[in-house]
Ligand SMILES: Nc1ncnc2c1ncn2[C@@H]1O[C@H](COP(=O)(O)OP(=O)(O)OP(=O)(O)O)[C@@H](O)[C@H]1O
């Protein structure tokens with residue numbers, strides 16, 4: 617487990633419609649302290665609208681330009697990132713995961729077992745399907761059964777990201793699935809959740825994801841249309857103010873001040889729809905999955921999760937405690953991280969990618 621990484625300096629790159637974020641970690645794990653990582657680099661660059669639209673790369677050369685700018689360093693203090701090794705993810709909207717059980721011991725599972733199962737469950741025609749990755753998880757007290765999380769994405773979208781990374785002069789170590797990267801950062805790695813499930817809510821600039829983590833794995837994930845841009849645009853239209861001013865009012869008041877009637881009403885209108893979408897997804901999970909546990913806590917991340925008052929409104933309406941989480945917890949590092957909380961919370965996905973990048977990929981039986 618503690619061998620040196622064959623991809624030195626590998627980092628995570630979280631490519632979104634309106635931003636690219638980079639996290640590089642240093643693996644300082646040792647047998648005494650277990651998995652431990654120090655933060656080496658944290659960077660973010662905004663993208664103008666139109667370069668990536670709903671996860672599809674619309675202007676490749678422009679996106680490459682921004683990736684290279686980010687690698688070089690945004691400000692004079694930054695040193696260029698020298699490592700070519702990168703882990704990226706594909707946008708949640710374009711990926712598919714399925715959890716299955718195979719009646720074999722974890723050590724006996726071969727690639728063919730997974731491929732046969734994949735054809736039954738993955739909703740793309742064989743020609744379009746790009747089969748990505750799988751992870752095997754042992755089942756306690758049942759040595760002849762193994763849980764498998766399979767991940768897939770359409771070929772065209774996968775190839776467009778592979779091409780982007782290659783043309784940017786980087787080498788791909790792995791392609792991750794967004795819900796799995798978020799869970800890697802936000803679910804406490806060394807904690808056993810007995811008889812309780814967690815939901816994770818990533819509320820970003822252009823969309824949100826709900827992820828349900830239960831019985832030791834990600835079980836279900838879905839994309840929801842709620843986002844920071846949606847809220848800003850709602851304020852802009854309802855209050856007849858500029859986008860910039862609407863963004864400022866959103867930060868300043870959020871859902872905290874009911875006496876700011878116009879702001880509160882406009883934001884609440886969108887939030888109510890968000891709440892009913894979350895309720896539908898939670899109900900879907902309880903009614904369609906076997907052996908579900910009750911979701912006792914919702915951990916939030918993403919820049920819009922810290923909208924003032926949002927955690928309280930969600931807690932009251934969903935009757936489940938909702939709170940923005942601690943994104944650095946799985947680094948287990950004693951070294952203080954001097955990044956403000958409001959900034960850190962946007963990096964959950966990138967941290968999950970970086971954790972995978974900094975881990976030696978050849979020392980585990982799984983690959984996600
Ligand atoms: N203090 C705050 N209050 C309210 N909203 C905020 C605050 N800080 C950031 N945001 C919002 O967070 C959003 C950006 O979040 P984030 O960086 O997680 O998105 P992203 O990863 O670029 O987008 P996505 O994951 O949706 O593709 C913006 O819409 C911004 O307005």
Ligand SMILES: [Mg+2]
Nearest residue numbers: 632820918965
């Ligand atoms: Mg994001």
